[in-house]
Amino acid sequence: MTRTTGSGPVLSADQLSIIFDGKDAAxxxxxxxxxNKVSLDLHAGEIVALVGESGSGKTxxxxxFARIFAPDEGEIRFHGERITGRPKRSxxxxxxxxxxxxxxxxxSLKTIRxxxxxxxxxxxxxxxxxxxxxxxxxxxxxxxxxxxxxxxxRFPSSLSGGQRQRISIAxxxxxxPDVILADEPTSMLDVSIRLDVLxxxxxxxxxxxxxxxxxxxxxxxxxxxxxxxxVMYSGxxxxxxxxxxxxxNPRHPYTQLLLASAPDxxxxxxAEPGDTPDVDEPADPSQAISGCRFNPRCPAVMDRCTxxxxxxxxxxxxxxxxxxxxxxxxxxxxxxxxxEHRP
Amino acid sequence: xxxLLEVSDLDVVYLGLTDEGNVRACADINFTLExxxxxxxxxxxxxxxxxxxxxxxxLQQAPAxxxxxxxxxxxxxxxxxVDLIAADEKALRRYRWSDISIVMQSAxxxxxxxxRLEAQFADALxxxxxxxxxxxxxxxxxxxxxxxxxAPQAMGKFAHELSGGMRQRALIALALACDPDLIVMDExxxxxxxxxxxxxxxxxxxxxxxxxxxxxxxxxxLSLLLEMADRIAIMxxxxxxxxxxxxxxxxDPQHPYTRGLRNAFPSLTEPRRERHGIPRSPPDLRxxxxxxxxxxxxxxxxxxxxxxxxxxxxxxxxxxxxxVRAAERGVAPLPTARPATEVIA
Numbered sequence: 001m002t003r004t005t006g007s008g009p010v011l012s013a014d015q016l017s018i019i020f021d022g023k024d025a026a027x028x029x030x031x032x033x034x035x036n037k038v039s040l041d042l043h044a045g046e047i048v049a050l051v052g053e054s055g056s057g058k059t060x061x062x063x064x065f066a067r068i069f070a071p072d073e074g075e076i077r078f079h080g081e082r083i084t085g086r087p088k089r090s091x092x093x094x095x096x097x098x099x100x101x102x103x104x105x106x107x108s109l110k111t112i113r114x115x116x117x118x119x120x121x122x123x124x125x126x127x128x129x130x131x132x133x134x135x136x137x138x139x140x141x142x143x144x145x146x147x148x149x150x151x152x153x154r155f156p157s158s159l160s161g162g163q164r165q166r167i168s169i170a171x172x173x174x175x176x177p178d179v180i181l182a183d184e185p186t187s188m189l190d191v192s193i194r195l196d197v198l199x200x201x202x203x204x205x206x207x208x209x210x211x212x213x214x215x216x217x218x219x220x221x222x223x224x225x226x227x228x229x230x231v232m233y234s235g236x237x238x239x240x241x242x243x244x245x246x247x248x249n250p251r252h253p254y255t256q257l258l259l260a261s262a263p264d265x266x267x268x269x270x271a272e273p274g275d276t277p278d279v280d281e282p283a284d285p286s287q288a289i290s291g292c293r294f295n296p297r298c299p300a301v302m303d304r305c306t307x308x309x310x311x312x313x314x315x316x317x318x319x320x321x322x323x324x325x326x327x328x329x330x331x332x333x334x335x336x337x338x339x340e341h342r343p
Numbered sequence: 344x345x346x347l348l349e350v351s352d353l354d355v356v357y358l359g360l361t362d363e364g365n366v367r368a369c370a371d372i373n374f375t376l377e378x379x380x381x382x383x384x385x386x387x388x389x390x391x392x393x394x395x396x397x398x399x400x401x402l403q404q405a406p407a408x409x410x411x412x413x414x415x416x417x418x419x420x421x422x423x424x425v426d427l428i429a430a431d432e433k434a435l436r437r438y439r440w441s442d443i444s445i446v447m448q449s450a451x452x453x454x455x456x457x458x459r460l461e462a463q464f465a466d467a468l469x470x471x472x473x474x475x476x477x478x479x480x481x482x483x484x485x486x487x488x489x490x491x492x493x494a495p496q497a498m499g500k501f502a503h504e505l506s507g508g509m510r511q512r513a514l515i516a517l518a519l520a521c522d523p524d525l526i527v528m529d530e531x532x533x534x535x536x537x538x539x540x541x542x543x544x545x546x547x548x549x550x551x552x553x554x555x556x557x558x559x560x561x562x563x564x565l566s567l568l569l570e571m572a573d574r575i576a577i578m579x580x581x582x583x584x585x586x587x588x589x590x591x592x593x594x595d596p597q598h599p600y601t602r603g604l605r606n607a608f609p610s611l612t613e614p615r616r617e618r619h620g621i622p623r624s625p626p627d628l629r630x631x632x633x634x635x636x637x638x639x640x641x642x643x644x645x646x647x648x649x650x651x652x653x654x655x656x657x658x659x660x661x662x663x664x665x666x667v668r669a670a671e672r673g674v675a676p677l678p679t680a681r682p683a684t685e686v687i688a
Contacts, residue, residue: 053536160624190387191563191607195620217537220566224609224618247611261541263566265608268593269381269548269573282536 008080009041010211011065011095011179016040017073018060022286032286034060036235037074042179045209047202049222049243051258052232053282058215061232062181065213066097093123096172100184102164106156112140112167113152119174139170143200162193169200179211180204186221198225219262223247231255234283234293241318251320253298292323300324344377346417347524347557348399349424353412355391355398358405366628368394370581372412373655378524381551381558383572383589385565385604387625391581392561396529399559400445401427401435418442419524441471444518448530450510454502460484460513461498467520487516491546508539515547519554527559532567544571566608569593577601580626580636587661597663599644600637635666643667651678 015037022032034057042048052058063069065076067088076083083091099105106115116136120127127135133152140148143166156164165185172180182201186194202225204210216222222229223243230240231252239252250256283293292298295305304323313325355369369391376382386392397403399414415424416438427435447453455463464484468475475483485495491512502510511531518526528547532540548571551558562568568575569589576586577598585598596602603621623640632638638648647666655664658672669675 053538162624190625191565192387192604192621193624195607195609195618196622197620199617199619219537220609220611223611224615244615257538259611261538262611263537263564263570263608264611265566265569265593265605266610266612267570268590269569269571282538 009043009077010079012041012077012080013038013061013065013074014077015074016061016064016071016076018057018064018069019072024286024288030286030288033235034285035064036285038232038235038237039074040230040237040240042211042213044178044211045205046228047205047212047214047226049226049229050213050215050232051217051219051222051229053217053258055234055282055285056232057235057285058232059183060235062097062183062213062215065179065181066095067091068097089122093175094177095179095181096175096177098165098168098172098180098182098185101188102156102161102168103188105168106164108156111153111155112136115156115167116140116171116174119171123175135174139173142173142204143167143170144196145170160193161189162197165189165197166200169197169204173204173208173210176208177210179213181213181215183215184217185214187216187218194221195224201225219247219258220264231258234289235285236293236321237312238294238321239318241316245317249316249318251315251318251325252294252322253300253324254294257297257299292321344380346375346424347378347380348376348417348559349413349415350374350399351413351415353395353398353409353414353428355394355403355407355409357407364629367631368407368581368628369398371655372583374576374583374586376525376557376559379551379555379557380574381560381572383568383575384559384561384578385563385568385575386561386578387563389625389628390578391628392563392578393529394581395578396445396527396559396561399427400443400527401430402445416442416525440467440523441521442523443525443527444521444523445527446511446514446518446529446531448533450507450514450534451502453514454510456502459499459501460488460505464498464517464520467517471521483520487519488513490519490550491516508535508543511535511539511543512546515543515550519550519556522554523556525557525559527561529561530563531560533562533564540567547571565592565604577604580631581628582636582664583655583662584637584665585661585663586655587663591660595660597658597661597668598637598665599641599667601663603640635664645677647678 016035017033017037018035020032020034022030024030038061050058060069064071113136116139117132120132120135136152137148140151145151145163145166186197189197198221201212201214205212214222214226226243229243229246231238233254239246239255246255250259283289283296289296291306291308292310295301298305302323310321310323312319312321315325315328350372353369353372354367357366357368359365372395384392398409409428412428414427416427417424461484465480468480468483484498488495488497493509493512505513532543560572572589574587575589575592576583579600585601592601596605606618607620609618621640626636632649634649634651635653638644645667653664653666655662656669656674658669658674666677670677
């Protein structure tokens with residue numbers, strides 16, 4: 001795969017759907033759209049946060065980007081080129097996935113030297129043994145496991161969760177990738193060490209220009225590290241925009257609900273317990289819902305929401321999939337075809 | 344306020360099955376809980392917080408033992424109290440569920456998968472009041488479910504037919520069944536998504552306001568506790584290192600670990616700035632240092648910290664176990680870390 005330079009996105013999903021066979025509540029076979037017509041561009045050197053509840057399809061989207069799932073509809077593009085049918089190995093030289101659970105993603109029978117060395121040898125077979133060792137030491141230093149000589153011959157079992165996650169990140173960096181897809185990289189870690197893993201991702205982006213997709217259910221950490229934020233709900237992208245815009249001025253009622261629900265250390269216990277509207281559980285992607293998938297939980301639901309699926313509307317710098325923004329600020333049917341973003 | 348629970352000098356030890364010997368998961372735990380109060384206990388994994396809950400409720404199982412300390416529970420109008428640690432199973436039965444109930448993290452694992460909700464409520468209700476007839480039990484079950492916002496029809500369902508949030512709420516309703524004075528909650532919202540978590544927390548606060556029970560709430564999420572607890576205890580390496588009003592823990596934390604933890608949660612409203620976690624990893628309870636367990640990660644430590652373990656002292660705004668903080672506030676001088684000659688040299 002050739003790398004083309006240009007201003008276009010490094011990696012993009014274009015109207016991507018991933019469909020699984022599932023069963024509805026009554027046990028009948030249904031198609032489950034874990035991702036439904038999602039379009040998302042990742043540009044060089046940016047950190048994009050993908051935020052959503054469990055079951056919203058964020059991990060499925062990451063796995064589609066990592067080619068673990070083939071698209072059922074739509075396309076994944078790398079530097080503007082379709083990747084379907086292209087060899088996977090050369091793709092993985094540019095795009096790497098970091099998994100959530102550092103206790104499951106490292107082979108516990110192998111040393112760090114083997115775990116990192118294997119990736120280097122696969123992708124750079126021309127290197128000699130001492131060159132591979134030099135690279136491993138360099139990677140360990142990059143992820144702040146120093147002195148690197150102390151770590152290289154250890155087994156994952158002798159490392160803490162945070163250290164293991166650093167090894168997973170080092171393994172992703174071994175191929176000098178353009179893109180790292182980080183799927184909840186901190187959710188298995190103790191809170192006191194999460195921030196430093198996020199700071200490490202930020203340093204990797206700044207120093208090496210790596211594009212990072214940061215997937216999380218923790219919207220506060222997403223705000224901390226990302227430039228752009230995309231919110232997923234029930235398999236669909238419902239809002240995206242510059243992080244500060246989305247957090248300070250959320251447009252979609254779901255984003256508003258998510259932000260109002262997230263714990264914020266700057267708030268303390270109210271004198272009187274507040275009255276909370278009872279909101280239903282998130283929609284299961286196997287559930288058939290006509291119109292907007294958020295309408296059963298939406299406090300601002302209108303007749304139109306149950307009848308017609310909203311397109312993406314552009315509001316300022318944000319894009320929102322909600323009928324509330326039809327006619328607001330000269331709407332364009334933004335990215336319904338997605339043509340204008342393509343090189 | 345009147346006292347409900349008093350934990351004194353409590354130790355919990357996991358008896359060693361290996362050469363590494365016994366592990367003291369909780370050490371010298373002291374705290375009190377007033378009637379109607381919400382006390383949050385925050386700590387990272389392996390800080391001893393869940394061990395403490397099972398010891399307080401006497402739900403611990405071998406190899407965990409409590410070699411030392413007492414947990415005194417004061418029933419309404421009982422000024423003497425009863426020591427739950429010393430009580431035998433038969434005596435404990437009187438307190439279980441009707442005075443103290445528990446809500447666990449995993450509702451699916453707590454609810455019986457093969458009986459309908461109704462039968463599980465009936466079990467709990469009948470065990471404590473044999474005079475109840477079928478109709479009364481159904482009525483009480485419907486009332487309890489209504490308190491947590493579940494329709495009465497749900498009592499005919501099995502646990503797997505309910506969503507995660509519904510199951511967790513059913514468990515809270517079940518804990519309320521016998522009108523307890525104390526509900527112990529072990530990460531009750533960790534398994535549900537953030538929107539549902541907010542609803543459940545608000546529901547707990549509302550019920551607590553109406554019914555007046557006290558709550559002992561354990562979680563790793565300090566930001567959650569800041570929003571709901573009256574007081575917060577911070578655990579580290581099996582010990583309480585700071586305990587104070589939620590407001591104080593939020594605005595003016597004292598122990599360096601609490602400060603680190605407080606700073607480890609990015610805010611949604613404060614301006615964005617670079618933050619740092621706490622360097623290095625939490626301690627291994629099998630190999631605790633002689634001095635302060637936090638010393639290897641602490642950026643304020645002095646020589647004494649590695650040598651002498653700090654006691655939990657009243658330092659003014661709160662109780663904290665930190666030599667540096669105690670010396671700063673003139674509560675206790677810094678202990679001499681080494682033999683006097685070395686200090687002079």
